[in-house]
Structure formats: C-alpha cells, structure tokens
Amino acid sequence: MSLILGIIVVTVFSLLLLAMAGDKQKGNIALFAVLINAVLSSCIAIPALCGSSFEQIFYGGNVFGQIAIRADALSGWFILLMNFTMLTGILYGRRYMKHYENPPGRNPEGSANLTLHFASYIINHFAMIGIYCVQNSLAFLCVWELMALSSFILIIFEYGKFEVLKAGINFLIQSHIGIMFMTLGFIWVNSRAGSFDFNAIATYAASVSPAVSFILFLCFFIAFAIKAGFVPFHTWLPYAHPVAPAHVSGVMSGVIIKLGIFGILRMLLLIKGDFLALGYFILAISVITGVYGVILAIIQHNIKKLLAYHSIENIGIIGIGIGLGCIGLGLNNPYLAFAGFAGAMLHTLNHSLFKSLLFYSAGTVYQATHTLDIEQLGGLIKKMPQTATLFLIAALAICGLPPFNGFISEFLIYSGLFKGILESPLISTVFLVSSVLGLVIIGGLAMLCFTKAFGVIFLGNERHQLPATVHEAEFTKLFPKYLIATLIILIGIVPQIFVKAISGPTALFTGKNILQQEPVAFIETLQAVSLAVIALILLSLIIWWLRKMVTRSAVIVESSTWGCGYAAPTAKLQYTANSFVRPFRKLIHPLLMMNKTENALIGIFPNPVHSETHPYDKLERVIIDIPLKYLKGFIGQFRFLQNGNPQFYILYGVVFIFIVITIPLLMNALAYLNELIKQIGQ
Amino acid sequence: MSIVSFLLIIFTSLFFTGIVIRTKSIFSGRKGPGFFQPLKDIRRLFRKGAVYSKTTSFIFQIAPSIYFASVLMAIFMVPFGNQPGIISFQGDFIFFAYALALGKFFIIISALDTGSSFEGMGASREALYSLLVEPAFFILMGSFALLTGHTSFYEIFGSLHFGSYISYGEGTLAAIVLVFIALIENSRMPVDDPKTHLELTMVHEVMILDNSGFDLGLILYSTNLKFAMYGALIANFFLTPGYEWYYSLPIFIGVQIVFAVIVGTVESFMARFRMNHNPQYIFMLTSISLLIFIGVLILKKFV
Amino acid sequence: MAQFFSGMMGSYLVGSFLISMLLFFNRNKLVNYGLTILFMVLQWGLTIYEFDHLNVVDFQYFSPDSLAIIFLVVLSILCVPAIYHSHVYCNSKAEIPRNRGIYFSALVVLFAALSAAYLSNHIAITWIFVELTTLSSSALIYHRRNSRSLEGTWKYIFVCSISITLVFIGILFLSIAVQRTGSTNLFYQGLFNSAAGMNVFWLKLAFLFIFTGFTCKAGLVPMYTAGIDAKDKAPSPAGAIFGSALMNVGFIGIFRFYQVIGPTSIFEWANKIMLITGLLSIFVATVYMLRVKNLKRMFAYSSVEHMGLIMVGLAAGGIGRYAAILHLVLHSFAKPVLFFQMGQVYRIYKSKSIYDIGDYFKYNLSGALVLLFAFFTVTAMPPSGMFVSEFLIFRALFEAKHIWIILFIMLLLTMIIWSFGKNIFKILFIKPIGFNDTDVEKISPFESLSQFILLALVIYLGLFPPAGLVTLINGAVSNLPK
C-alpha cells in the first residue's frame, strides 16, 4: 500500500508544484516526478520480475468493489522497460521543450500549455504504472482512459497547427473505439461472472467452450490491437507520431503502443482458449502487419512518419513472436513457447530502445533544420556527427543487424520458427514458414528503408539550403541518447543476461515445468551468439587497424566526387530518397496509392515543371474513408427533421402516435393472412 | 580442427577469380591473364595511396573494413564436411545471413556517402536485389533444417548424407539455387555485368566508383572470398563426412573449380538481363527454394 | 386553509409566488439580489424539510417520494449557480431593471413549478405544474426580445401547448379506464393499485398520449424539436436549467405513469416503445451533432442523446433502471456546466457559432479547462461519473440480450464524440477568423469555480455514490416489476 500511496502522493504533489513553478523549472519538476515514480514502481517491479509477485487489494467504493493491485513478472518486465523510456523521454524532452519556454509574465497561455504538457507527461507515466498493475475492470478502464487522454494532450502540444489537432482527434477517437470494445468485453465477463476482478475473466473463459472464449479474446484483441497499431487498426498511428513533440513520439512509439502488446499478453494469460487457433490468427495478422508497415514506411519521405510506420512493422515482429509462443503452447512444445514469448518481450524492450533513440535523433534534426522532409536534408553527418552516429546505431539495430539488440530478439524468433518447422504438424509448418518468409522480407525491406533514411538525411550534400546555424546538439540533449545506445549495444553483446531476466515472465505462459531446461539451452546458444558478435566487432577493429598500418605511408588525396566525366556535379544531381526507392515502388505498385500530381513537358524547350507524389494508405481508404463517407451520406438523409417549421414538429408527434397504433394492427393483419395461407395450404 | 574450412576457403579464394577469367578467355579465344593476375591487382591496390571525395565522411572510411570483416565472419560459420566452422551454434546460418547483410548495409551507405548520382543508383539496385535474395536463402536453409532435423550449418551438412538419394537430388537443386545466389550476391552475369563500361548499367561496380587504394582492394578481395565461401557451401552438399580427408579434399577443390568454371561459362555465353527483368528473375529463386521446401515437406510429413 | 399551511409545500408555493411578484415589480438591483437569495433559502428549506419527511403526504397533493427527493435536491443544487450566473449575465449586459425583474420572477416561478411538479402525487397536478413550467420558461426564452428569440418562444409555446394537450387527452383516456374500475382516483398510488384491473385498450392509448406529450419536455423523439430552439435562445443560465431540471420534469412525467402501468400487461409493449424512442433520439442527436455549428444547439442535441440513453436503460430493465436515473442525475449536473461556460464564451466572442469562436485557451484559461473537462465528462469517458452509468446501461442491455443494439449505440456515440470533440477542440485551440482581440473582456477564474465544483460532483457521484443516493435511486425504481 505504502508504495502505491507514495506514487499517488508524488504525482499529485508534483502536479501542484508544476502549476506554480516558472517555465524554467517545469521540466526539472517533471523529471524528478518521473524519476521518483520510476524508482517507486521499480521497487514493485524488480521483485515481481524475480518471481515474488506483488498483490494488494483494497476496497474502492460500492461501484468498483474490490480493486486488486497485482504485479506479476509480466507487469514487472513491462514496468521496467516503460520506466527507462519514460526517463530518457523526459531527460530529452525537458531540453527539447526549451524552445517553447518564454520569459515569465509574457504569453501566459504558452506557459500554461507547457504546464499542461508536463503535467500530462507525469499523469501518463502514473496511468501506465496503473495499467500494468490494476486488475479491476472498471479501474483498469479508468487508468486506461487517463493514459489515452493524457497522451492526447501530449500529442496536441503544438495545437496551433491544424493537422496536429486533426491527428490528435483521430487518435482520441480510435482509442475510444478501443475503449468501447474493451468495455464490451468487460461487460460480458462482468455480467456472466459478476465480478470486476481479472481473475473472473480467467474463471469465465475456463467455463465456456473454446469458440466462445476465442470471441471474447477477439473482443479484447481488437481493443488492444488498436492501441498497438496492428493492421488494419493502425491508421491513427502514422498521423499521431509525426505531429507530437519528438520525445512524445519516442515515448508513444516506445511504450504507449506497447500497452497494447501488454494487454494482449495479459489476456492470453487469462483466457486460456484454443491456443493453436489463437496462434494462427495472431501469426497471420502479425505477418501482414509487419510487411504492410514496412512497405508503407519505405515510401514515406517525412522522417517521423517513416518511423511511425516502422513502429507498425515492429509491432508485427512482436506479434509474430506472440503467435509463435501461442502455437508452442498449443502444441505444448515449451521450446517454441519460450522462443516466441521471450522473443516478443525482448523485442518489445529493444524496439522501445531503438525507436525512442530514432525519434529523439529525428527531433534533434528537426530542431536544427526545421524540416522533417528528408528530401530537403543531406550531409548532416558533418554538422552533427554524434547525432548521426546515434541514428546509425539505432538504424542498424532496427534492421536487426548484429552486433545490436534488434538482432537478438529476431534471432530468438527465427530460431523458434525454424525449430517449429522441424517439430510441428503440417498446417502449423506452413504458417511458420510463411512467417519466416515474412520476417525475412521485413528485414530486407527495413534495410532498404534505413539505408535510404540514413543515407539521405546524413550523407552526401545538402539537397536544400539549410539554416546556417545547424550544429550538434548540446550534451544534455545527447546524454539520454547515449544511455539508450549503451543499452542497445549491451543487449547486442551480452544477450544471455537479458534473456535470463525474461525467463520469469515467460514462465507465466510456459508454466514452471520447463523453466529448468529450455532457457539453459537458449543461454548456451546466446553465449555462442555473443561470442560471434564480439568476434565480428574485433574482426572489424583488426582490419581497421591493419588498414591504418598499411596506409600510414600512402599518399591520401582529397578531391571532389568522381562525376563519371561530368565536370560540375551539383547537390541537385544526388540520388533522392524518392529515386532510391523507385525500383521497389514500381515492384509493389498495386499495393500502394500514390497521389501523383505532375504536368507533362511540352515543346522542345519545355518550361520547368513541378511534380509531387503523396503516398496514402490504401487500407485506410478502404476500411475507414469509404465506409465513413457512406455512413455520413446515410445520416445526411435525415437532416430535414429540424427544418424550423413548427407544423412539421407537430406532425412528428401525430405520425409517431399513428405509427405506434397502426404497426401492431398491421402485424396482426399479416399474422392473420399468414394463418389464412396456411389454412389454404391444408 | 575446425579451422580447416576457413583455411580451405581462403586458399581457394586465392585463385577463384583467376579460374573464372581464364575460362572466359578460353571461350573467347584469347590468351588471358595468368591465374594470379587478380591477386596481383589486389596486391597493387593494397600498396597504393587513395583519393577521398570531399563529400564523404567517416562512413566512407570504415565501410570497406566492416564489409570485409562481415565476409570473414560469414566464412567462420561455414563448416567443412563433418568439421564445424570456427563458430557454430544453433541457427548460425541466421547469423551468417545477417552478418553479410551488415556488410552490405555499410557498403550501401558508403556509396550514398559520396553524394554521386551514379553510386546512389547502384546502391538502390544493390539494396533491392539483396533484399530479394534473402528469402531464397532462408527458405533453403529452412527446408534442409526440416530435412535433417537440425538448425545449424554443421549439423545440417553433417547429417545430410545419411539420407536416401532424394537428399542428393535436393542437394543438387539446392546447389543450383546457391550458384544463382552466389552470382547475384557477387553481382555477376546475368544480373550484373562487372565488365560493362556504362555506369548506368552497373550495379556493384558503380557503387564502388569512388573507392580506391586499400579500400578498393578489400572490396575486390571480399568478392573472391564470397565466391569461395559459396563454393564451400555448395561443396558441403557433396562432401562425404565420416570418410577421410583425402576423399573430402579433392571433392571440395573439384566443386570449387567446377563452380568457377560455371561462372565463367555463364559470363561468356549469357547477356545481362534488362534491369527491370532482374527482380522477377531473382525472386524466381525464392519460388524454386519454396518448391524444394515443399518437396522436403512431402518427404518428411507424408512419406 | 389550515390544511393549506399544514405542510411546507403550501407556504413554499405562496412564498415563491410572492417573491416572484416582488421581483417582477421591484426595480432595485440590491433588493433583487436579496429576493433571489431569499428564494434560495426558501428552496433549500423546502428541500431539507421534504428530505426528512420522506413519503409523508404534504398538503394532500404532494408527497416527496425517493424520485421526487432526488430531483428536488438536484434542482436546489443547480438553483444556486443558476441564480449566480443569471446575476452575472444581467450585470454583464447592464440589463434594464424591468427586464431583470421579469427574468428573475420567471426564473423563480420556473423553480417553484419544477419543485411542485416533482413532488406532486396526482397526475393532474403534475400536469398543471408542467404547463406552468412552459409558461414561465417561455418568458425566459423571450428575454432577449429580438425576432429570433421571439420565434424560439413562439415555437416553444406552440409545440409545448400541443404536447400538453396530448398529455391532457391521455389523462382523459386514463380517466375513462379508471372509471371502468369504478373509482375516480387519479392519485399515482391509486392508479398503481387499480392499474391491474384497467382496460388495456384505454390504458395503452393513455400511455401513448401521455408519453408523446411529455417527450416535449423530456427532449425525446418525437417532440424534442422545440426544446432545442428554447435552449438555444434562452440566456445561458436559463438554458442550463432547461437542459437539466426541465428535462427531468418530462422524465418524471413519463416515469410516474410508467410505474403505474408496471403491474399491467402492457408493460412490455411500453418498454418496446421506450427502447425505440431512445434509439431514435440517439440517432437524431447524432444526425445533428454532425451538422450543427451553433454551440448551444450542439449541447442541446447532446442532451437529447443522453435522454435517449436513459430511455434505453430504463427499457432494458434490471440494473439499467438504476443506471438510467443515475445517468439522469449526473447529466443534470454535467450539462449545466457547458451552458454556464457558454455564457462566458459568448461574452468574449459575442457569438455562438463555431466559425467565430476559437483559441479560447488563450482568452480564458480556466474557462477553457472547464470546457475540456466538461467535454470529457459529458462524452462519458472514464473516469467521468457518467461512464459508470453508461457502463451499467450497456450491461443491462447485454443482460437483456440486445448485443446489436449495444453495437449500434456504440457506433452512434463514437460519431457523436467525434464531432463534439472536433468542435470543442476547434474552439479551444484553433485561431478564429476575423476576430480582433483588442478589447477582449477579461473573465475572472472565480466565475468558473461553480462549474469545476459541479464537474467534481459528477465524478464523485459516479464513482463513489453515497449510500443515501443509492438507496434513494433503488427506492425510486423499487416498485417496477422485476
């Protein structure tokens, strides 16, 4: 109780403090609040992760009934990774927000906006801790919505711009749809089992047929999938991420969408249905998600939108892990289960790391250059080498390349998939192979995408006149990124430690029995992997050193890039992001929807023409825009009602009475006719 | 003893391209350069100084080394018959592929680093082709994993042969696929023509236009290494572990030579595909390997 | 006469009548203040008196049962901020004494009529006081004295008169049915006792007419129409009352008769009608929420939506009845917040159209926060109290096996939230076009205090309802059939 009380007190107190403090201090206050809350919640999380679950139940009035606060290993794992990203987020954000501070007294709504922002940051952290711990349906809904609303306010920080607000509302509505589905599920369980406690879900799900429990799971799955951004529930995500401030985008992509993953895992723990079917379902949707996400990511030229689509892709990878785990449970093959769930959870951590790093770097680039359109950037590596390096590390990690963390989780999932191919019946083999295929394609496409992103943003020459003041960010801004980078490399080099840590939460799924042997096998493999990784690094260093030795005496000449005979190459001649991905875009053209505006060249000496392409999400068009259009059209049919003419208002009443009287009569008449026909029939 | 495969690959790499060139010159009726001409060129390059573009950054400097290191790393994984590679673990072929990918990543961004339109073009093509090749390799390994019930190079090849003749059939088919993969990975005919003189039609060569001196040497030599590595992989399908080295060794060498000759032949008798035909050609490999997989599936699950 | 003053009720009616008269003729501002405060005291006196005389018949025609007490308390709570904001409103417009006097006397009459209508235990008496509310509120609607407000008033009176006539016809039918049973007793209790023996045909007709008539006050399909104009044209504080207490009166009219037919065989039929009406109301609300650009009208339509939800909950039965009344109470606290705040908005922008309003966050911070939180509350997002009642309503529907209806309602609610949110955030954050902020009235945060309190009340009552409220609500729905 004391810990929870502490967290609440800290939150409230810091909010009050925030309201009073000056702009300069707000960031630090938020930092301290998050820090203390992080420490307190870790005090719950770490023991939970080690296996001693935390449980407290207190009475929350006659509406909520008993509110159970439980933190098992799963919660522990997620709380820890959430805390880390929230910390780096605020560390970075309080510097990022310096741009928006204003001297005391001037522009009060500006500072009020700042207060609102940091307050929602704290509340968001608080709410997420709640989401991981609270196990009472109503209370869960409350903290969930608290999280949604606070992140909404976080998103719309730069509310002056129209598209920001639009994206924010889009986010709000879709998360509300999620809430609706969740509510439906909870109502279902509550009205059957009569309790708000999550254990009621388990007992109810156990008491019904697998098909029914599958529907129940589906209900929750949709709710959480909207938050996590599984295709086709992803459409809010590419709007919300780009418009938010960089640290918020990082946090959203890093932890907030992971709430969806957590929810799905939690429901898997509670609803023990037909795991094989669940596994196939999740696997299928995840592969689609991953591939679709990365395909759309490649054609984006707004750096943050690109990253947002990559979040969808990574959610897909995590989903593949979960699906694999479910299949493992279904075939009660502990190896698969372990590989799947461990891979999924580790990738959750990894993604939260490198994605936040990417977003922070993007934010730094944005604040330096005031543009997110990568076609206008270039050559930044010379002006901001540290940011570039950090971005490169994150990019390599997200492509799942050794020696970084992304590789480890993908390796786990891969080895699980291959193992599964060996040891499972035909149908699941087919599923597994197709997901191998999917995973490989995802990896390859991610590589294409990030070579493009990194190359076009940081390498070559500026494609566009950048403000002269582009320079490296100050250390306080870089520090959190370095923290993340170290962790990324650490996981890449000594994965076995982290996998040991995950064995706790994974055991919840696989059951205690296999906890002994399986992780051990994995640990051995991973030790070998880490060996290989270290070898790779050493090898590179050795060759680098050799190169130095050999070329020490050689003459080094500086010159302009070889223009293949063309004497005066300009920055305009460089390959653009668009042209870089053009062959790919041509390949998958049917999947895409490129709104292209170009006017043809006319005459022998044509005037300069301007052409631009705007990629649009085809799925969104199909499943959101078009139905919404028809719905609005239908509803528009009824706009005659309030036509300002009192005669009609009277008429409505008369018609109502008339209809209510006549319809039963008609019914009777029909029934009578029916009888008559029957009689004739006889 | 696990070092042996590494040594063998290094050894064969020394005159692999030599053989290729010699084959080509024979077919074209020329008296070509000596076997070791390529090596001589590379040695010269190693000694030479270098020209660096003002546009480039440190990426351009480190990329070749990492590329080379990644290839070496991949070679560490390759076994020799019943001799495991230097590093071998469950699912090492995943590491194998990803290590190569790492090298490719760096070579691509180093091409972009020069800010030259041609190199960007090459980079784009290289990235696309390599991402199209990957699935074939993974499905191939998957099917052999399924066939043998193991998930590491060494175990797969170790236990490949105690099967029926079918496994040899699979092996041959797989060998063909691997040959193609090797051709693409090393950007040879029919996907790419290393000897063309028009940058617009190059893939790999145009990426390394600006590399010179030691770096260029590294890149060129890593090509040899890659050839030898894939040759070794192919050879592994036909090695007969359990027998003594004096059977395995000749087989290994022979396979490597045949492979080199095939490459040479293809290059002398085929024209390069049109650029926009390359993707479907490459993706065809994936379909073939899927066929292999289905074959294996039938073998294991139905029979 | 003695019996007239025996209870509190008689003196209350007389007192409020006198006060309203005085207000009508008085021209002095301070006296005006004093009289309104006096009335508040009277109102609260009545409330407290009736509260501890639960179910004690007072002055023969009034008996404070649980439902009446709930609504009376709600009304008395609302009456304080309403009168406060009315004063603010009048001062801000520097109202001429005569209009001020008319306004307040009408307001007092409205309050008195509402209280009486809540408390009355005789269908005809309820009817009379409901008629009285129409008349008094039309005076309030007409307060601005321009052609639009006149039009609003005209429509309101006209439609209300027709609907009240319908109610009267219903009562006549009812009396026919009653005569069948040989009694002439129109007290709710008497009706309830003799209902089982009544002629179904007449009872059905009676219910149909009475229901249709009262939908006008309750703001439900089919007769919701005039109420929209009324809420739009009346001054914001009056609009707040129209949007809450006045709708409660319509509800109470329906609910009491609903109770009466509880024991009869037409109960199911009545449930069907109410369910359909509720759904139609939500639908109509959605149609116009997507369309309207006038804030007050938007709020009015959202009231229609909530009343529809309440009807659905009532029809669903089970826990839904409890939820319906809880929702009604919470709505009566939440909706006035928006109307009160609207008064401040209007003072800044001199307009109610979304196109002219914007960037409110800049001009009135506290007000903007009120709007933000009120939006979250009214759209029933957890942890708003209304979420709990909505949750329970959905649960009742679920238990009544109306899954498709749940999905339908959820769809509509989502669309409502979407358009509501779009407009609210436009107001809060997007810069208005052609609005010069040179001489913007600075509004003190203190004016928003009452609204914050009401919002807090909504959350508190929703999440941690005090035992008293729970027992009252359960008492109110107790004599409905299981």
Add this chain to the structure above:
Amino acid sequence: MTVILLAIFAVTLIYLGVANRLSSYISVLAVQGVILFGVAFIELIEINWVNLVFILLETIVFKTIAIPYFLKYIIERNKITRDSEPFLPDFISIVIVTAIIIASFLLSNAIEDPHLGKIFFVASLSALFTGLYIIVTRRKIITHVMGFLVIENGVFVLSLAVGNEMPMLVNIGILLDIFASVFLLGIFANKIGDIMKEQDVEQLSNLKD
C-alpha cells in the same frame, strides 16, 4: 339533443375544411363555442352548480365572445390578409376532413364502452385531427392558433364525456384553454405584430439546422 348538437359540431369542422377566409374561421369558432355551451349544459346539469356556472361562463363568455373578438382585433391590428392561405386546394381538404370524421366514427365504433357516449368520442377525435390538419396545412400563424383552438374544443368535448364523474378534469381542461390560448394570442397580439410584419411561417422558420 346532445347528438344533434355534436353532429352540428362535426359539420362545422367540415366547413372549417373548406373555409378560406379568416373571418369565417372566427365565426365557426364562435358557433362551436355556442354548441359546446349547449352540450355542457345538458351533460353537466347534475353536477354542483358552482362548477356548472363556471363551465358555462367559460364556454359562452370565453369561447364564444372573448376569443373571436380577440382574434378579430389581432387580424385588424396586424393587418393580416383575410385569406387563409392553405397549401392544399379546398377540395382535397374537404375530402380529408370527411375522411377524418368517418375514420373516427369507425374507430369509436370499434370500442364498446358503456360509460362513454360514442358520439362524444367521434366529435372530439374529429375535432382533434381536424385541428391538427388545419395547423399542418395552413400557412399563416393565426390559422395555427385557430387550429389549436379547434383542438381545444375537441378536448373539451372529450372532457365532457367523462365530466359527470370527474368535473375536476373538465375544470383543468378549461384551465388549459385559458392559459394556453390567452398566452398564445397574447404573444401574438403584442409581440409578433410589433416585431415582424409578415405572418408567414416562412418568416418564423429561421431557427433550424
């Protein structure tokens, strides 16, 4: 006797359907007042005389004299054109009104109820629906008021039907009459004339969405 009166009442309704001058509407209303006076007198003869006097006063003074005069006054004051502009041609109106009467006749035949004189039911229902019909199909607001008054008369007839058991209801009905119609007409007389000249519904249909 009652029957005859109510029959005449019904006939007046039909006449309303075709009348196209406001003046004739007013006279019809006056006539109806007289008829109601008669009916009330016959029906309620046995209830206590205070009530009776009150009711009779209401019918004769209010319905027959005051309101028609008031209406005339308004029409002159606001210079309302004397034509009641219907949306529908008279022929259709008369058909419809007749249909209404027949329908209510059939409907009330469907009910068997000893307590209720069917004829009352017929008259009141037809008055009710005719009133609604007039409201819906006439353009001028003043005609709406008249339609409303017709409805009131219908309700009054209905209340008479149950009146001898429950006089109180009759009084309430009268209350309704007085309240509503005075109020409507009051507004009409004072305000609408001042603020707007044209009394078209179009004029008063600005509040809409």
